[in-house]
Amino acid sequence: MIHARGLARTYKTRRGDVDAVRGVDLGVDAGEIVGFLGPNGAGKTTTLRMLTTLLRPTRGEATVAGADLRRDPGTVRRRIGYVAQSGSTSGEARAGEEVVDHALLYGVDRATATTRGRTLFEQLELDGLWDRKCSSLSGGQRRRLDIVTGLIHTPRLVFLDEPTTGLDPQARANLWTHVRGLRDERGSTVFLTTHYLDEADALCDRILVIDHGQIVAQGSPEDLKQRVSGDAVLLSAAQTADVPRIAAIAAQLSGADAPTVDGTLVEVRVPAGRTLLAGLLRSLDAEGIELDGVELRRPTLDDVFLTLTGRSLRDGESRQVPTDGAAA
Numbered sequence: 001m002i003h004a005r006g007l008a009r010t011y012k013t014r015r016g017d018v019d020a021v022r023g024v025d026l027g028v029d030a031g032e033i034v035g036f037l038g039p040n041g042a043g044k045t046t047t048l049r050m051l052t053t054l055l056r057p058t059r060g061e062a063t064v065a066g067a068d069l070r071r072d073p074g075t076v077r078r079r080i081g082y083v084a085q086s087g088s089t090s091g092e093a094r095a096g097e098e099v100v101d102h103a104l105l106y107g108v109d110r111a112t113a114t115t116r117g118r119t120l121f122e123q124l125e126l127d128g129l130w131d132r133k134c135s136s137l138s139g140g141q142r143r144r145l146d147i148v149t150g151l152i153h154t155p156r157l158v159f160l161d162e163p164t165t166g167l168d169p170q171a172r173a174n175l176w177t178h179v180r181g182l183r184d185e186r187g188s189t190v191f192l193t194t195h196y197l198d199e200a201d202a203l204c205d206r207i208l209v210i211d212h213g214q215i216v217a218q219g220s221p222e223d224l225k226q227r228v229s230g231d232a233v234l235l236s237a238a239q240t241a242d243v244p245r246i247a248a249i250a251a252q253l254s255g256a257d258a259p260t261v262d263g264t265l266v267e268v269r270v271p272a273g274r275t276l277l278a279g280l281l282r283s284l285d286a287e288g289i290e291l292d293g294v295e296l297r298r299p300t301l302d303d304v305f306l307t308l309t310g311r312s313l314r315d316g317e318s319r320q321v322p323t324d325g326a327a328a
């Protein structure tokens with residue numbers, strides 16, 4: 001569905017050239033949900049805008065939805081749906097009208113657009129809102145309306161730029177269900193950008209990680225996580241004085257990396273945390289050491305990014321990340 005080779009974009013600015021995307025190769029098969037993940041400024045939107053014909057690549061080639069991006073951008077445009085970060089509906093318009101107008105732009109006739117629009121409203125739980133002003137919809141409803149707009153001309157490939165940014169957790173989870181539905185019920189291929197690791201993990205068949213304009217990793221969420229060897233064992237000491245002894249015992253675990261200490265928290269990475277945990281707790285107990293808490297953390301996508309780049313996926317954040325790997 002997408003086949004790109006060496007796609008690059010340099011912006012000319014007064015301060016000099018900005019190499020936003022530096023030669024991206026990527027492939028997306030029909031029916032996949034692919035997540036495009038990376039920190040702010042990594043090049044996600046620039047890549048998306050090139051693939052959707054909104055921005056001309058400085059270098060590289062791509063076929064998108066079966067048409068050549070450079071030679072036949074008109075066909076690419078007709079075959080894809082694009083839901084921009086900022087959305088595309090205007091506040092004063094009525095929701096249904098907005099969707100029908102969008103379809104007319106694509107050459108869909110009014111009757112067909114209305115029938116399709118009403119079906120999509122039902123599928124995306126917007127029924128009853130056809131005549132409502134867009135400005136009176138909730139954030140989640142408006143985002144789903146953006147998606148209806150992106151789908152009204154029945155594209156085979158849909159690009160979603162940060163579809164859940166700004167939504168509350170329930171609205172995000174609800175939108176994931178709808179994105180899965182696009183693929184499962186309509187057979188659409190979905191290419192989405194996101195900052196949220198949990199979103200990519202839960203929703204995507206495959207993930208591409210971009211950093212500094214280049215793809216630094218790709219694979220299924222599980223594949224990527226398996227590249228980070230080991231589990232993290234986090235031991236929270238009840239008494240600060242016990243921390244050095246806890247670290248010393250943790251360091252003796254089979255295959256352990258050097259433990260790190262942060263206040264009363266000792267963290268150690270081991271190849272198979274689950275099998276070592278019981279023995280570790282027995283050793284600590286035998287030494288009369290009391291713990292406030294124990295956590296075994298499987299690798300997260302953020303660990304993958306840390307391993308690859310030495311940085312957290314979440315901007316400017318250092319190692320103090322929530323232990324469940326969920327994005328803030």
Ligand SMILES: Nc1ncnc2c1ncn2[C@@H]1O[C@H](COP(=O)(O)OP(=O)(O)OP(=O)(O)O)[C@@H](O)[C@H]1O
Pocket residue numbers: 011012013018019020021038039040041042043044045046047
């Ligand atoms: N029109 C432009 N002119 C100059 N530089 C730009 C322009 N648009 C983007 N850039 C720069 O190109 C780089 C990539 O930006 P891009 O918006 O593609 O990243 P992103 O991964 O989508 O970021 P975000 O997650 O913040 O949306 C950044 O350094 C950005 O400042």
